[in-house]
Amino acid sequence: MEEEYSRFLDAFTKMKKEVDRIFSETVSKLPRGMISWGLYEPPYDLEDAGNEYILRIDVPGFRKEEIKIRVTEDSVEVKAEYSKEKKEEDSRRNYVVKQRVYEGFHKVVNLPSKIKPNEAKAVLTNGVLEIHLPKSETSREVEIQIES
Structure with missing residues (x-):
């Protein structure tokens, strides 16, 4: 159970970093x-x-x-x-x-x-x-x- 939770957190953390990266790249190009x-x-x-x-x-x-x-x-x-x-x-x-x-x-x-x-x-x-x-x-x- 603990291992499944750890895998979930790892996947969620990776997803958040990717969303942050995409958002940051997009916003940095705004006027x-x-x-x-x-x-x-x-x-x-x-x-x-x-x-x-x-x-x-x-x-x-x-x-x-x-x-x-x-x-x-x-x-x-x-x-x-x-x-x-x-x-x-x-x-x-x-x-x-x-x-x-x-x-x-x-x-x-x-x-x-x-x-x-x-x-x-x-x-x-x-x-x-x-x-x-x-x-x-x-x-x-x-x-x-x-x-x-």
């Missing part, structure tokens, strides 16, 4: 304005650097004040929102045009093992958000020798 429709999902890399995970997410055009990051023991949630209002006045006519622009995304990345959320650090450089996530001692993989 920038489509982001405001909520269709944008930023590409990311998750690196296992031994004692920590390093999560890199492309967030072009967003300032650090517009990005919120929440970290738990097993996931990272990144939310970014950008909005501005543009006014155009026409002195010849009696109206004002307001154009509101909103862009944003919400991304949750599940981590392969537990981390120490209180020690996480983030840096934004040239449109790339880099989050360092120190692994929890209990989640680190170690090799042990067999005693005789």
Whole structure:
């Protein structure tokens, strides 16, 4: 029974990765304005650097004040929102045009093992958000020798 469940989870995980890949490829080809429709999902890399995970997410055009990051023991949630209002006045006519622009995304990345959320650090450089996530001692993989 446990083996069947494991095979099901493996198949489901492969299917999810394939759907994510197809969706990501399609969305990356959309015009920038489509982001405001909520269709944008930023590409990311998750690196296992031994004692920590390093999560890199492309967030072009967003300032650090517009990005919120929440970290738990097993996931990272990144939310970014950008909005501005543009006014155009026409002195010849009696109206004002307001154009509101909103862009944003919400991304949750599940981590392969537990981390120490209180020690996480983030840096934004040239449109790339880099989050360092120190692994929890209990989640680190170690090799042990067999005693005789």
